[in-house]
Amino acid sequence: MTVSRVINDRPGVDPATRAGVQQAIVELGYTPNLAARSLVTSAELKIGVVYSNPSAAFMSDFLTGVFEEASVRGARLVLLKGEDGHPPSQSALEDLVRSGISGLICAPPLSESPAVLKVLHMARVPVAAVGAHGVEGAICVRIDDRLAAYEMTRELIALGHRRLGFVVGNPGQVASLQRLDGFQAAVREHAGVTTTIAQGDFSFASGLAAGDALLQADPRPTAIFASNDDMAAAIVSVAHRRHLDVPAELTVVGFDDTTAAVTLWPPLTTVHQPVRRLAAEALGLLVAEIGAPPRKAGERIDQVLDHAIVQRQSTAPPGTIDPDRQSHAARPSMNTPPGD
Template sequence: MKERARRSRSPTIIDVAAQAGVSPMTVSRVINGRASVDPTTRASVQDAIDALGYTPNLAARSLVTSTELKIGVIYANPSAAFMSDFLTGVFEEASIRGARLILLKGEDGRPPSPAALENLVASGISGMICAPPLSESAAVLDVLRKARVPVAAVGAHDVDNVICVRIDDRLAAYEMTRELIAMGHHRLGFVVGNPDQVASLKRLDGFYAAVREHPGVRATIAQGDFSFASGLAAGDQLLQADPPPTAIFASNDDMAAAVVSVAHRRQLDVPRELTVVGFDDTTAAVMLWPPLTTVHQPVRRLAAEALGLLVAEIATPPRTPAKRADRVLDHEIVKRQSTSPPQDDATP
């Protein structure tokens, strides 16, 4: 049975790389006779090829011999507005650097299959950039670490051997909550983002940090997942409270827009009867009435910075797994027409 299982799948370039302890690109250089490979490394790769019985696929071989810079982009974000800004930043930076992008999307918000990831790696990519929530997905990162592919992750916090580019989510949420309290709001609602993302927990922590500084403030929490649909459910839940919040802070603009929609359906005037604020400052923030006050997260710059750092890592000899790097960009609060002081003092 074990022999049959071994024969059910031919070894791949990723298997050879894992066996030899090198990257798939190093294996491709050995296969194609490149002189840039250290003799000891070359011998290790050849031993792995012999041990596994690996035979290069001619079609795949033609791909990995290319000298162009090829970057894989993995995403499965439910926010179309966020992904629009993210991909714009990646494409603009790739154009400047002459990099070719290969996109891989996870279906229904889930990570791509391990087989899809392995096929992408085997195509000869130089590195990978991940959009949230996949930037912290163990299923994705484990495959890429095994393949020794350099990785840059946007919006990720403290991920080993990965270039992380983000803002200070906790501080941003803290500052926005302080703004609401200074405006006179003492009954606050908060819509939490995807519970599997560290950024969601950081934003919730920042919200609570501001609330704890003001004992007279009452906070009500509803769970979302960064999608518009989850914002609708969370908005309904928060506005059914007795008494309801006078201000709701949603962890992204899509959910904040959904809260505004719920308020309109309940015939509540925004902002006179309900203040609503968001996070990200995507196009969703300005495509509804009233336009949202929100935390500006420079998504395009985050994506471009991640790609730039990834390219620098790839260009640094010798080729090793991506060094741990964190880059934190500035955020700001953008004030629009979705906020106002409460009609009363909102004291509990």
């Protein structure tokens, strides 16, 4: 696995180890046998991809990463989509397994779906789960969601915000709970910070509902941290409808750094989650797993990639708002029904 990562210029290898492998390649005059690689991949390697995610931007990045890595490795992909965040039917999953797949890669939230994982476990199919935490028997590739949310929350507090709103993601995903935990951990470190929590599910529609709930609070938050960019974009939309200037009157931040973060005004400050790299790394590890001896019972592969805070134009220190203007801003537009 380590040699494969070095040859394919993948992350996750200690620099000294990488240098040793590269030196051995030079000394041995090794070049990959493309014919053999083609025999192993194109003829025998068929990877199933199961997904059902409400964020089109996230899925675009995920599928791009999978397609690019599959192209490099000569793997054939078979896609199976669930609807509205729900897994495909058991019969559809069983048909996918019977089609002769060598392994399967799951996108969140299905990467932690008991219904999906049970079928695959029974069929003894190797699984790579993107964005998942500690799924037994699966290769998990993720970022440190708790740390990322903790760092973003500290950024908001450092700007001077003391009334914070937070929108939780899909309650069925461990990543959602980890992000909430990171947010709350940062808040506990600073006296005088108050919080208002709203539940979402990572969809734009849930962000609209959460935004209405948070901006009706009295007093309302001066900064809102949404657990993904789609919900953050929805909150910006609600703020604009309420005649609130972002970021002068309301700071909004997101999570993922998808195209949704840069296709609205103002562009979102957000946590960069390398979705394409996560998907590509998961597929690479899955291919290595398919060709390797079975892992020992209880042995896990949990690959954690780096994240980053991306600063854009949706954040600012809390401003002093004229009370009359605040009262006006707190009312929805007379021409737009609440929740739209």
